[in-house]
Amino acid sequence: MNSFSFDGEGISFEPGDSVAAALIRSGKKSLRRTRFSGEERSIFCGIGQCFDCIVVVDGVANQRACLISATEGIKVEFQDGAG
Amino acid sequence: MRRLNEDPFRQRVAIIGAGPAGLSALRELQKSSRSLRVAVIDSNPRIGGQFWRHQVGGPFPAQEFDARHHPSHSVEINWHLSSSVWQIERVDATFRIHIALDIGDVATTLEVEKIIIATGASERTLPFGNWSAPGVMSAGALQSLAKEYGVIPGKKIVIAGSGVFAMPVAKTIKKVAKDLGTRVEVSIIEAQSLFRWWRNTFAFLLNPSKIIEAIGFVMFMKGNDVKTLSKTIITEGKIDAGQIIGVEIARVKSDLRQDQIKKSLSADLIATSFGFIPDMTLASILGLERKFLHGDAVVFVDGNQRTSLDGVWAAGEITGIGGHELAISEGAIAARDLLKKGHRSRGSYFSTALLKWRRMRQQFFAAGLAKIYPVSKGWIESLDDSTIVCRCEEVRAGEIRESASELGADSARTAKLFTRAGMGLCQGRICQKNVKEIIDFMRGDVPNATDANRETVRPIGGVVTLGGLSD
Numbered sequence: 001m002n003s004f005s006f007d008g009e010g011i012s013f014e015p016g017d018s019v020a021a022a023l024i025r026s027g028k029k030s031l032r033r034t035r036f037s038g039e040e041r042s043i044f045c046g047i048g049q050c051f052d053c054i055v056v057v058d059g060v061a062n063q064r065a066c067l068i069s070a071t072e073g074i075k076v077e078f079q080d081g082a083g
Numbered sequence: 084m085r086r087l088n089e090d091p092f093r094q095r096v097a098i099i100g101a102g103p104a105g106l107s108a109l110r111e112l113q114k115s116s117r118s119l120r121v122a123v124i125d126s127n128p129r130i131g132g133q134f135w136r137h138q139v140g141g142p143f144p145a146q147e148f149d150a151r152h153h154p155s156h157s158v159e160i161n162w163h164l165s166s167s168v169w170q171i172e173r174v175d176a177t178f179r180i181h182i183a184l185d186i187g188d189v190a191t192t193l194e195v196e197k198i199i200i201a202t203g204a205s206e207r208t209l210p211f212g213n214w215s216a217p218g219v220m221s222a223g224a225l226q227s228l229a230k231e232y233g234v235i236p237g238k239k240i241v242i243a244g245s246g247v248f249a250m251p252v253a254k255t256i257k258k259v260a261k262d263l264g265t266r267v268e269v270s271i272i273e274a275q276s277l278f279r280w281w282r283n284t285f286a287f288l289l290n291p292s293k294i295i296e297a298i299g300f301v302m303f304m305k306g307n308d309v310k311t312l313s314k315t316i317i318t319e320g321k322i323d324a325g326q327i328i329g330v331e332i333a334r335v336k337s338d339l340r341q342d343q344i345k346k347s348l349s350a351d352l353i354a355t356s357f358g359f360i361p362d363m364t365l366a367s368i369l370g371l372e373r374k375f376l377h378g379d380a381v382v383f384v385d386g387n388q389r390t391s392l393d394g395v396w397a398a399g400e401i402t403g404i405g406g407h408e409l410a411i412s413e414g415a416i417a418a419r420d421l422l423k424k425g426h427r428s429r430g431s432y433f434s435t436a437l438l439k440w441r442r443m444r445q446q447f448f449a450a451g452l453a454k455i456y457p458v459s460k461g462w463i464e465s466l467d468d469s470t471i472v473c474r475c476e477e478v479r480a481g482e483i484r485e486s487a488s489e490l491g492a493d494s495a496r497t498a499k500l501f502t503r504a505g506m507g508l509c510q511g512r513i514c515q516k517n518v519k520e521i522i523d524f525m526r527g528d529v530p531n532a533t534d535a536n537r538e539t540v541r542p543i544g545g546v547v548t549l550g551g552l553s554d
Contacts, residue, residue, distance in 0.1 A: 014232070016140060016231075018232065021228060021231070024228065025232070029217045029218065029325070029326070030325070031217075034477055035477075036477045040216070040325060041215060041474075043220055043228075044215075044219070044224060044474070044513075045205070045221050045224055046223055046226075046228060047127075047133065047227060049205050049509060049513065050474065050512065051509045052215075052474060052509075054508070062508065066227075
């Protein structure tokens, strides 16, 4: 089964999934926390415009989970603030 | 064949945006016998734009517009998908289109003589209490999760806002849930009265197919238990332990001013949509002349979809929100004119006239919809000072109001300089129109043509990394 990790936890995905789609399917509610008031956020526009679903992918911050394709073995992390 | 491809005199055309308008233009170019090299650029990994979103590996929903299945000997197509245009320069008679690939790490440049710009639209959302919390998303995001990925992110979904888009989204959710064998409740909260449709009878008579489409939707909603509450607006998402548990709603007037009495409904997911905003980023980079149409800044075009800049045509939502059918007509008209320009016309006058008649009918329908579902200024009066307006920089309504009342901000731009609203990662794509309306409302301004040319000026059109630039 295809899977990537989210904060160390294995997340299985279907071929063609975006990271956001796989995370939401597996029940993850929140993907990041904002810089100033520490609010939790998740996917909002779904098409790469709003940058609300940003996560850390393989150590690189600010990656839009709705645009990044889920691929075997990538390391996705919850983004705390600026990441 | 090989020789043809290497023909240095082959005219080079770029179509920016592979949605209904761009693909329709491409299909028309393919029909000609003119020798062309066409670059099709889209930021999505798959063609189809927002309207023809489809499952990975699944069939393209409009086969006749899928150029990959209709190879042509005279037209060579180069696909540039997952590619965003971040800058366009004019150098003598050519345009240099700078593209960032994937997530901005690789940059490339194309040179073309002609451009058809069809960058489409993005969804309009209005701020309400807790709209930035997880579990609140745009109706388009919900549609994409269901349609592209087969994900139904809630069991009790409320689609709140205004406009016709809620219906196809509700339909998608019900259908996908049925395929997945899961149960989902869907209801629609619509700000306007459904009786306003009577104002659109003329547009309906010009577009009889729309009558059938509307009846189809009504039957589907009835048959699938999708309830609509009209003249109602969402005022707040109710949260308990970080989880959406319901929506607070209020009755509204047609100008979107809210009643004081609030009611609650239970829900675990809120999708919201108040129509669409033309994506004018590249149009403004090109310096195309703009105008206001139904309250949106749009590209000014003539009857042949020519813009104010020689060699550039515009089609689809950036010339006025009107849906995919109008976009298809406009794309075809633009391509026909491009083929004709400087050459003896080969296209039949009759079929072009027919296309233009169809475009006119569809424009009437679009104008009708804009009248039925106006996003009037009442939402600003009801907006709580503590509600976030700019999601990226976490700027609240009170700060934006203050920038106008205390600091003298007179536009979305000056409000941005005072408050950082619109300065974040999304570069105002979500909040700019709302900030502008708040500032205009505070000042009692009415938008004019100069404003149309000042709106949505972003010097860089997309994400590009410094590393990508230096390569």
